[in-house]
Amino acid sequence: MDLSIALAHVEGDLQLLAELAAMFVGDYPRFLEETHEAILRNDYATLEREAHTLKGRLAFFGILPLREKALELEMMGRNQDLSRAPQLLRELDAEMKSILPQFESLAREQTS
Numbered sequence: 001m002d003l004s005i006a007l008a009h010v011e012g013d014l015q016l017l018a019e020l021a022a023m024f025v026g027d028y029p030r031f032l033e034e035t036h037e038a039i040l041r042n043d044y045a046t047l048e049r050e051a052h053t054l055k056g057r058l059a060f061f062g063i064l065p066l067r068e069k070a071l072e073l074e075m076m077g078r079n080q081d082l083s084r085a086p087q088l089l090r091e092l093d094a095e096m097k098s099i100l101p102q103f104e105s106l107a108r109e110q111t112s
Contacts, residue, residue, distance in 0.1 A: 001102050002062025009060055022107035024057055025100055032093060035073070039085045047085065048077030061103075066095055 010016045031054055038046035051073035058067040069092045076085045 001099065001106075002064075005062030006060065018107050018109065021061075021103040024061070025103045025107065028096065028100065032089075035089055038077070039082055039089065042082060044077045044080045044082075046077075047082070048074050051077060063099060066092060066099070069095075 006017055007014070010020070031050055035047060035050045035054075037043070038050060051070050055067050055070035055074055058064070058070055069088060073085060073088055073092070076082055076088070
C-alpha cells in the first residue's frame, strides 16, 4: 500500500482511511468468491464488474501492480476470454493475502 497516495485521496484523514481499509478487508472475501464463481460460470459481465471495482480500490490505495492484474481480469471479462482467468485470480489472491495484514493493521491502529 502506498500510504501517501491513499492519504491524498482522503485529504490526510487517517481515521477515514482506516475505516476504508477495514471496509476493503471486509469486502475482499466477497469479491474473491464472486469472481471465482463468475469464472466457473463463464459469467463475463460479473467478472468484468467485480474486477473493475477491485481495480479502482487498488488504485485508491496505491497498490498499482495488483491494479494491473485486476485490469487484466476486467479485460478478460470484457473480451470473453477466460483462458488465463483462474491462474490470474490465484496469483492476485496470493499477493492480496500478503497485503491484507497492512490494511488490518491500519484499521486496528486507528480504533485503539
